[in-house]
Amino acid sequence: MYSIDRLAEQYVRLSLQIGLHCPNFVDAYYGPKEWLPIESKLPLDSIKISLKEAIVRAGELPKEETRQQERRFELLLIQIKAAVVYVDMLQGNFLSFSKECDSLYDAKPLAQPAEDFDKVLIELEELLPGTGELNSRLNRYREGFAIPVGKLERVFSAAINEARRRTLLHIDLPANENFEVELVTDQVWSAYNWYKGNSFSLIELNTDFPIQIERAIDLAAHEGYPGHHVFNALMEKHLVNKNRWMEYSIYNLFSPISLLAEGSANYGIEVAFPWQERLVFEKEVLFPLAGIDPSLCDKYYQIQQVLHKLSYSDNMIAQRFLDGEIDESAAIELLMKYGLNSPEKARQRLSFIKQNRAYVITYNYGQDLVKCYLQSQLKRFDHNELWAVFAELLANPRSGSMMK
Numbered sequence: 001m002y003s004i005d006r007l008a009e010q011y012v013r014l015s016l017q018i019g020l021h022c023p024n025f026v027d028a029y030y031g032p033k034e035w036l037p038i039e040s041k042l043p044l045d046s047i048k049i050s051l052k053e054a055i056v057r058a059g060e061l062p063k064e065e066t067r068q069q070e071r072r073f074e075l076l077l078i079q080i081k082a083a084v085v086y087v088d089m090l091q092g093n094f095l096s097f098s099k100e101c102d103s104l105y106d107a108k109p110l111a112q113p114a115e116d117f118d119k120v121l122i123e124l125e126e127l128l129p130g131t132g133e134l135n136s137r138l139n140r141y142r143e144g145f146a147i148p149v150g151k152l153e154r155v156f157s158a159a160i161n162e163a164r165r166r167t168l169l170h171i172d173l174p175a176n177e178n179f180e181v182e183l184v185t186d187q188v189w190s191a192y193n194w195y196k197g198n199s200f201s202l203i204e205l206n207t208d209f210p211i212q213i214e215r216a217i218d219l220a221a222h223e224g225y226p227g228h229h230v231f232n233a234l235m236e237k238h239l240v241n242k243n244r245w246m247e248y249s250i251y252n253l254f255s256p257i258s259l260l261a262e263g264s265a266n267y268g269i270e271v272a273f274p275w276q277e278r279l280v281f282e283k284e285v286l287f288p289l290a291g292i293d294p295s296l297c298d299k300y301y302q303i304q305q306v307l308h309k310l311s312y313s314d315n316m317i318a319q320r321f322l323d324g325e326i327d328e329s330a331a332i333e334l335l336m337k338y339g340l341n342s343p344e345k346a347r348q349r350l351s352f353i354k355q356n357r358a359y360v361i362t363y364n365y366g367q368d369l370v371k372c373y374l375q376s377q378l379k380r381f382d383h384n385e386l387w388a389v390f391a392e393l394l395a396n397p398r399s400g401s402m403m404k
C-alpha cells in the first residue's frame with residue numbers, strides 16, 4: 001500500500017539519482033545503503049516524471065493524523081516539488097532570480113535597494129581610519145585582524161569548544177556526537193560542514209584567504225554548534241533514528257530545507273554568543289590566542305556590525321548578474337563596492353554565485369526569517385526560552401512558507 005514512508009523512500013532514491021547528474025546536489029546521505037543507485041543512472045526526464053507521479057500519488061494519501069505528521073507531509077511535498085524545479089534547471093531551464101528563490105527555496109526575500117547600501121557606506125567612511133577609497137581602506141584595516149595561519153587551529157579550537165560548551169547546556173545531543181576540523185584550499189566557500197551520519201561532521205576551513213578574527217566564532221557556531229553539525233545531528237536523532245522518517249537521511253543542498261539550515265546556522269551565532277558575552281570572550285580568549293591586541297576589539301566589532309547591514313547586497317548583485325542585467329566585470333565591481341571585498345575575494349564570491357545561484361539568500365534572508373519566527377514563538381524574551389524554541393525548530397524542520 002502506498003504511504004508517506006513509501007513517498008519518502010521515492011524522494012530519497014530520486015534525489016540520489018539527481019546527485020548522479022550533479023555532484024553538489026546531495027550534501028549528505030546516511031540512509032539505507034540499498035537505496036544507493038548502483039546499477040542504473042536514470043535520465044533526467046524519467047527522474048522528473050517519477051517525481052511528478054510521486055506528487056500526484058501524495059495528493060491521494062489520507063490526511064495525516066497529528067500536527068507533527070501533517071508538517072512532515074507538508075515539508076516533504078515542498079521538497080519534492082523543489083526537486084522537480086532543480087531537475088528542470090539541470091536541463092537548462094533557468095528561472096528568474098526571484099522565481100528561483102520561491103520555487104527552489106520556498107522563499108520570497110524582499111529586495112533591498114542600492115540606496116540603503118549607499119547610506120551604510122557613508123557610515124563606514126566615518127568609522128574607518130585613513131583616507132582614500134573605502135574598499136582598500138577597509139581591507140588594509142582588516143589585515144591587522146587576520147588570524148596567523150600557524151595559530152588558526154588553536155584559535156578555532158578555542159572558539160568551537162566554547163560554542164560546543166554553550167550549546168550542550170541547552171541542547172541534548174547524542175553522547176557520541178563528534179567532529180573533526182581540516183584545513184583545505186581552492187574552494188569557492190570559506191568553510192564547509194560535511195555531515196557523515198552517526199553524529200559525526202567533518203568541518204573544512206578554506207585557507208585560500210586570510211581568516212579574520214570574527215570568523216573564528218562565526219564559523220565555529222555556523223558550521224558546528226549550534227549550526228550545521230547540531231542541526232544534522234538532531235535531525236538524525238529525532239527524525240531518522242526515532243521516527244524513521246527517512247527523507248531526513250538525505251540532505252539536498254539546492255532545496256527548501258537549506259533556508260532553515262543556513263538561516264539557523266547564522267542566527268545560531270548570536271543565540272550561542274549574545275553580543276556582550278561575545279565581546280568578552282573575544283577580548284579575553286580569542287584576541288590573545290591570535291596575538292591581536294584586545295584593546296582594538298570594540299572598534300573592530302563596531303565596524304563588523306555596520307558591515308552586517310550590507311549583507312543583502314549579495315542578493316541584489318546575484319539577482320542582477322543571474323538575470324543577465326550585468327556582466328561579470330560589473331558584478332565584481334559591485335561586490336567590491338557593496339560587499340567591500342578585495343578584488344580577489346570578489347572573484348571568489350562571483351564563483352560562489354555562479355555555482356550556487358539564488359542559494360545566496362539562504363544566509364541573510366534565512367537568518368532574518370528564522371530570527372522572526374523564533375521570536376514569534378516566545379511570549380517574552382528569555383534567553384533559555386530562546387534556546388528551547390531554537391532546538392525545537394531544528395528537531396522539527398520547517399520551510400520558508402511554514403515559518404511565515
Ligand SMILES: [Zn+2]
Pocket residue numbers: 222228261262265
Ligand atoms: Zn552554512
